[in-house]
Amino acid sequence: MHVYLWTTFHSRLCQLLPVTLILNASLVMSKSGLIPYIDIVVPKRRARQLSLNGSSTTSGSPSHSQPPEPPSPNPSPRKRRKTDKESLVELALSNWMDVQSNLQLSPTASEFTFEDVQKLPSSVASSSKTNLLSDSQDEDDTDFVYRIDNDDCAEDGDFIVPGETPRTDDDDENEIPVRLLNDFTVYNAETLKAVPIAELIGMHLGRDITYGASGLVKPWIVPDDFESEDEDDQSDKQDSESSAADEDRITLSKILEFSIHSLPEDNDKKPDSKIYIRTKFAWYILGIPSKSYNPLFWDFWLKHRLLHLLVVAALEDHKLTCETFIQNLRECDRNEESVVSTQEILGRELSKDDVNEETQAYIISCLPDLCKQNGIPISRVPAVRKLTLCEVLDDDSSGHSSGKGRRRKDDRSMSSKGLLKKETGASKTYLTPIVNHIAQDFFKGSLEVAESMLDHEHDETLQQCDHKGHETNPKKIVWSKHLGQESNIYQSVIVDGIIYQVGDVVMVEPEHNDESRSKPIASCTNNRYGNRWWFCQIQYFHEKGSVKMFHGQWFAHGCKTLLQEASHSQALYLLATCDDNPITSIFKKCNITFLHPGDNEVHDQQDHDSNDFHCGLMYSEEYAEFLDIPPEALVNDLTSGSKFCYACDRKVKTDSIQIIKNPQSNTIIVHGLQYHINEFIYIHPTGPSKVLDIGQIKKIDQLQIHKKKPFLSGLNNESFLICDECHLFFTNDEIVISAHQLDGKCHISFMTDENKIQQWIKHNDHYYVNQEGDEEHLTPMDDEDIKHCKICRNEDRERRTMTKKFGLTNSKLVGMELFSGAGGLGIGMNLSGFVETKYAIELWPSAAKTYKTNHPDVTVYCQDSSNLLKHAVEKRSGKKPVPLKSYLDKKSLPPLPDPHEKIDFIFGGPPCQPFSRANHTKQRNDIRTTMPCNMLSYVEHYEPNYFLLENVAGFLDHKLYDMHETEAGLVECEIKFGMVKLVMRTLISLGYQVRFRLLQAGQYGVPQSRQRVIFWGAKRGLPMPEFPVPVYAFPKSNTRITLPTGKMLDPPTRSRDPDEFHYLAPLRPITVLDAISDLVCRLAQSI
Structure with a gap:
């Protein structure tokens, strides 16, 4: 295939001058004119x-x-x-x-x-x-x-x-x-x-x-x-x-x-x-x-x-x-x-x-x-x-210790101080009932719980049926009904007098040679069945030779997911995997309830012998996430007369993506994506660079693609912020690549009008061109010089039209930002175009004042989040609590919005100091470690459609502790990934889907290495947001997460090949020089 390639054109606007500044906060302000929450100190020092x-x-x-x-x-x-x-x-x-x-x-x-x-x-x-x-x-x-x-x-x-924080009078x-x-x-x-x-x-x-x-x-x-x-x-x-x-x-x-x-x-x-x-x-x-x-x-x-x-x-x-x-x-x-x-x-x-x-x-x-x-x-x-x-x-x-x-x-380290005096917050973290029920065993003495307004009568589940189990191999197995016209496929079977049919969920004895099923990941639940057996739903019965078999789609008990010991003892999660199993491996039937959006999770009674289970989500073992069960995954239509398995169909589709197809002379399909002649594409670089090449397909010759070779910028390591990273130029060199080097599409248009350019490049993977040649000899070009793939051009136009229509016909999500600081996260949410932050809660007066000054339309609460939530809950229950005072100006604060005043999105970053990997003096009674629980209590109180929690990478491996009964009595046990398990378990209990990843800010345009873990929560039945793919080819690759299950969790990637993970991206990383090199120009203009 012939491909024309494009490279980034860097137009230098001014000669940069060296400047040295000492900043006491890592915040670079943009052209928006926001008031920075930083001090710039230029110390006078003797040479x-x-x-x-x-x-x-x-x-x-x-x-x-x-x-x-x-x-x-x-x-x-x-x-x-x-x-x-x-x-x-x-x-x-x-x-x-x-x-x-x-x-x-x-x-x-x-x-x-x-x-x-x-x-x-x-x-x-x-x-x-x-x-x-x-x-x-x-x-x-x-x-x-x-x-x-x-x-x-x-x-x-x-x-x-x-760089050290000065002492203040309240230290x-x-x-x-x-x-x-x-x-x-x-x-x-x-x-x-x-x-x-x-x-x-x-x-x-x-x-x-x-x-x-x-x-x-x-x-x-x-x-x-x-x-x-x-x-x-x-x-x-x-x-x-x-x-x-x-x-x-x-x-x-x-x-x-x-x-x-x-x-x-x-x-x-x-x-x-x-x-x-x-x-x-x-x-x-x-x-x-x-x-x-x-x-x-x-x-x-x-x-x-x-x-x-x-x-x-x-x-x-x-x-x-x-x-x-x-x-x-x-x-x-x-x-x-x-x-x-x-x-x-x-x-x-x-x-x-x-x-x-x-x-x-x-x-x-x-x-x-x-x-x-x-x-x-x-x-x-x-x-x-x-x-x-x-x-x-x-x-x-x-002996004498010698002080060792x-x-x-x-208190060896001095805490950071605000510009205004901070008031003392609540002595205990205020939690709502469901959150407290889960968190109470992990945090001793630092929690205050709201009076429960929940009716648990529905939780008193009756044992629907105590199914008989097969303690030994069954003596008699008799086929019952055939499934449709297929002679070797059955819809039911009688095992020692017990009828099993398609759709039943059963406990299974794993084969010892099946490591994926027989090896327990974490047998640490109160339910004896969850510790001992595996669970699957029967899809159909059949015979393999003389052996009577059934085909089943697997479930995982909560203790065998990432949740492990923090899971609900009666929770099962559907998996996208299936197997043939001998009927003799069946132990007994399960009583299972499938939860639908809006259904409450059954209260966990920690019943050792309970055979009543529930399932509301599907668990991805690859990505350690809990998502809605696809409607077709649980369909067992016996009237169709044919066998069906969702996991089998999914595997067929996944395997087909790996096959490169060339159905027509002008079309090639790679990793499930169609490419056409004149299409603009991303291409894997051939050298050590992590920056994707950009080209245009000119010819498809079987599984080879002919494209134009790119010219790389000659600016080397110089700043290119004062230039347009989306400005490409057209070259005439042509090279041939193999199909597996393709890695997605992009869209390029001829443009010269500045307003149209800005509207065009605000969309992902959009670039423009108006010159051709090489870096040393560039000449203007016309729109007629560029050929386009009409199919892909129309698809892109339709996609942009739908996005615009969606924004016009749907109101923005009403957002509440917790632990807001000066508002950095809220600004990002607002800039997305889908969120309108109306409420913010921040304890520090100086940060709250900055937020309020920059965002006068936002109601900013300068108070402790626990005090505010307690006040809101008491007001909702009919009490008349005394109005709270703002720490900023000592005036009475308005009450938090009522839950009926819909809050669509709750987001924030709880204090990160207790979770930092560099904090070597952590305390288990640090009240700041309970702030994520307080944040989740806001979710229970307001029931927003979406939830986002951001924190440092150390949040992932922060440990919690719990007491477990052993033969020697109660023993304190360490819970690895404790905070992760707590957040995910609580969100699931509150009726949410949940996923998390570790993101590298350098891959999204930040001029430094800064990793952050992001949790997404979405109510069951709503679309779950995806994590953004890398945009900048940051040189320091992101660290893969080793989960307590032993599996690895990769960060987001642009790779379309399920078996090939990479850190490639289309733009070169932003450096510190790029970020601050124009400061001297702005300073000169302000003088």
Whole structure:
């Protein structure tokens, strides 16, 4: 097939100038003119000059023959020195003058060239600033005195690290920030002599020594407010490295505490790998030591690291042997997160020689206390017993802990503060009855439930029939009626006197060689039948040879879906799979009720022996989603006289998609999609690029396609935001491709009018062209120069007309945004054209004020969402609650809309901090973890048609805990994917379909890696929204989700081949430069 290809034409509008800004929130405002909820801070910083010996001077530094100027008598708060340090500073300055007298200063910024970099000594090239005095030039000499530089900042209560949230009057006095200290040296604060880091372990023993430290400081940002490891892309790392020169060098006040093996509060027993020191003003995580201090640091760090890896490995594998641990040491080290890498500390990877007698002695001295104080159950792990000489961990004597393994309070990090003072919210999360019934076992003491207005009389289900079971192979099987005219197909059978017919749902003993059915995914339900048997609906009976068989479509009990232990004990879900089974495998019939849209789920009585089940949804094992059952899936029309199976028909259709067909000379069908001559198409790239090529089919030659070859843009990595990514140009090169490289259609039109262009490209996969040639020689072209496929052009026109007609004839969904912040999610919903956000709820006054200013037509409630819901429920039940006051202006708030005032769509993103993977100090009693339940209670109260919940990737693997009865009594059990199961189980109970995916924002035009999990809910009977396919070929591929069932869940993809997943997209990714490079132009225009 011949195909003409098109490439993106980038028209440069202006020459970009470099600009550097520090933003304290990741929000880039568009041309809409909205008021940004950010502060832009351009800090004034004294220029630093790096001398050849690695020291730092100010830009106006004196010559090497003169001592540096003493500190200003009136320094700024960030540079103010404590008086008790003045004598040490004077001593350091005096010594500095002696050392510097024979050294040449580095060139100034204007004189500096690339050649100068090659002349710098290795100590300078390593970017480590060595502030020390030593009698020896030997790099291995560890006996040195640290020098406090005149440019160092003294730590005090007023010192603020750039990017760190300032303290406010309503902060808890015990809250102190967490910071990261790199290029550090720890020393005796009186003599400034460097001390081994291990010496700090003895601080609590009453030794009359004061310890201090100095280094480069920056705030420790929990990557989920900006995200966890999933979201830190390569550009973020490069930005962080390039900003190292802007970090302040700080001299700490007195070190008060040294902490290692800290255990987070999330009860996962896994100790924190970081090493902390604490002063009066902050916690400091020790990162990379200075080059001169590393000899005093690496030995202790190595032992500390090996102990940490041993504990982690033992927790993951209770059968771990010492030999296996040592053999997998490098892999374990690579997989286990750390602030600094082994390569950065040791200059090499770990080896088996590191596990020596000294390491073993350290493990013996530390591990018993660590396990005893924190309840880490690894004393019986073979590797631990061998390395601790067996009896040590069994000894009941309690040694001194040396402060190791203590649980630190969660207030090491300072919470973000609004521009206005935040009021105290509700002490408990308010839930509605159905949501509370599901959530109450997972959250202890933090929930308040509404009085139930539900009538559960209908839940008192009677055992319709206690069907007899076949405990052994049946003795007698007799065919009953034939199905139509087919001699070998039957519609019923009599098994030991019990009649089974088409449409019956039965329990089945899986064949042991059928792994997909016999291997239980999670046998953890109260219902004994759900734990033991599989379920299927009989489609027809037949004979295979001499064996009497039936063909059945499978159901899955809830405990064998993603819900596992959180499922309803009597819920079955239809699957799109089927099998032939011997009639002898039937155990007994089930009483089943099929729920229709609007039917309430039966109250779960947790009856161990109940044979009454219900089914209202179909479960996709591939996508872990619960959707409406297609009407044809349960049709068993015995009058048709022929056999029927929905799952078989579906499989035939799926298999046919894999077949490439060429029915006519001008048509080819690939993955179920028809392509014609002159059609515009997406094509898989041949190289490493993830950007789809665009071409036009010119000829179809059997299964080969002839197309025009594209020209790629010559802009390389330069910004192309100031150009039109939908502007293509026509080329004349032609290449031949195979049919399997096709990956969908696009639509291209000749256009020059700006207004028509904007209307055209607002539709997905729409581009325009008005030039031809190549990048260096482009010439105008006419509309007649482009040929179109009339069939596809008409189909696209009809589709756009229907979309426009739908928007004109249907009102928008009335939206309520919860946890709205400044309104980012609501803006996106409104821009979709299908939603009109009328109500927003936000606790923080500054964010609520921003929302209200930008959206005056929205009713903004600046109040706690629990208080508002409780007020609405009480008002609905006939009570007269006192009106609530706004936290923004203290005025009385209007009541929430009545449920009869239809709310079509509830959406929002609950607080994400408790779910972040970077939050290593999680608390199970954190009330913020219950906010998704509060959001679901709004769904129960208003019964909207649609629901959307957004949160960070860590929401997926957030664990919950529940008590389960065992032979030993009640035991607390961990529920993996706990929040996911809770949300899905609750939505199903409330009558909704539900699906979720992990989306990468970079694939939709955001200039950074930012992954978010999105839950969609739609009432049964309504269309379920699909997730958008990637638009931008983001370089960092999205992470597949490993489900607790063992299956993998892929993110959305453009691939039309069910067996081939890819991350390809038609547009190249947006970079940070693309996003902010026009700021200088806008700033210039505003001046």
